[in-house]
Amino acid sequence: MNPKRKTRLLIILGLVLGSSIAIGLTLFALEQNINLFYSTSQIVGGEAPKNTRMRMGGMVVENSIKRATDSLQITFKITDYAQEVTVVFTGILPDLFREGQGIIAQGKLDANGVFQADEVLAKHDENYMPPEIAETMKPKPTGVK
Amino acid sequence: MKLKFPRWFYRLASPKWFYEISSKLMPWLALVTTVLMTIGLIWGLVFAPEDYQQGNSFRIIYIHVPAAILAQSCYLFMASAGAIGLIWKIKMAHVMAKSAAPIGASIAVLALATGAIWGKPTWGAWWVWDARLTSMLVLFFLYLGVIALTSAFDNVASSDKAAAVLSLVGVVNIPIIKYSVEWWNTLHQPATFTITAKPAMPAEMWIPLLIMVLSFYSFFALMLFARARIETLQREKRADWVQDLIKNHP
Incomplete structure (x- = not known):
């Protein structure tokens, strides 16, 4: 990589890193407000x-x-x-x-x-299943013959 | 250190080569998109089993999840193209970034809209300011910012540079969207689809979802090529090959 491109690459990496740190610290400070x-x-x-x-x-x-x-x-x-x-x-x-x-x-x-x-x-969770499968996963009632 | 790339890699940077190869690829992409989307939609909306809790309203997942995944991938694509354009001064990279932005914005709107429609019957609210929904809205605004910057200056090179810098700064939002459901308490549930773990649903549910995700990517490539071809012609209008093209196709 020629030196000019290398400089530009470093500037861009610095830009992304810098903005990540700034936003990361902001979010960390605002944690209580972000929690729903x-x-x-x-x-x-x-x-x-x-x-x-x-x-x-x-x-x-x-x-x-x-x-x-x-x-x-x-x-x-x-x-x-x-x-x-x-x-x-x-x-x-x-x-x-x-x-x-x-x-x-x-x-x-x-x-x-x-x-x-x-x-x-x-709220619902990320587990989706058809009704038949949900039925088989339920605990069976005991004592029924 | 001297990096050596294969020849086709360098050709990617040539507007003429892109114009030729994309005209050959586009009919195939159109075919793949149509086939995958038809199969995925019919399978997902008609034949896939309903959810044990949500019933049929769960089927909107077949639009919502592919749209949300694509909106984020498209952003990463746009930012990477912007970085390549800035570092290596490749004009085609900026053409790609500029063409991707409006597609990404539309897909982000689709993800937000389907999310709201899904949220009303299941959660009981169209919109909640939780971390996942808000960061997704920020993604949409970032797209709008990039679109505005791509035509903010009379000079094409300045517009390209400004848009690329904004899209690179916005990259930090992508991990925030992805991990928002794990870092904070949110109403939105964690991801159903991850690369590392098995999907949290049986095969007859996730196979049509996977088909839909693939069809969205194929649709994105098709739209990207269509937009990038027009942008290429406009930018290269003084080049010999474009002049020849106009002469041969009056």
Whole structure:
């Protein structure tokens, strides 16, 4: 490579490296703002800001969903397998909302430690499978002959 | 150290050679694109099994994932072409970079739009400012910036240089898009398709997806050639071979 080209190559590598470092440091500094949601442990541990709208993510605990009979209000618990938080929400849930599903709730934590949500989003994982295969992967009920 | 490349490598830099070889390749690319896209779309949208949780709305993956992959690959292609153009002063590299930018921008819009359409029924929201979605939007804006710079100056060489520098600075966004789902808490799920691991879905689902990805790449090459040929003719309009071409095809 002739010296001129080598210089240009070095300048370009420097440019890419320099901008990467600058943006990398910015993202590192803003990490808390980039995270879309807090985990339930962070909320119980007091890491999340109080009295402001925020998002909380976790798995819907099995058998914890309670629906009101006279309104759209629903109460359920979500967990990150360390801490559980109760969520209250009134409105229409996304199709994927179910027990054991990851969800993200947006709202405020009230004085009793109950999360008053005004929006619930469902997360799904990257594993896709046909219904028949999902059926065979379910644990078989025992004691049935 | 003296690098020795095969002869065809040097010929890549010749506008005349590119014009000739691309006219031979384009019908084949058109054929490959049509065949792959027809098979992939019908297989994916009709015959592939539905997802156990999302049902049929999962089928938009057959457009969304190929578009998202191509939007990023196209950016890497554009930035590499820009770097080659800056270092070796190869005119054809800048032609390629300039031709790739509008294609990449359109594909990025397709990825964002299909993502929003998919997000509404499954997540419950068209748009969320999570790291993956935001970095993908930044990719689209980078394309717009590069497109604007390619025609910002009267002097072609200055425009090429400015566009190449911006696309190189923007390269840092590509790893951010890729790893955003691992570095931060996001609503978007991790990648289904990676080079290193087995796909997170059974074969009857990922084979049509792979066909769609290949068809998108082939479509990209076809569009790139079509645009680059016009750009080449415009830039080389004073060259003898272009003048001959005009005389022979009135």
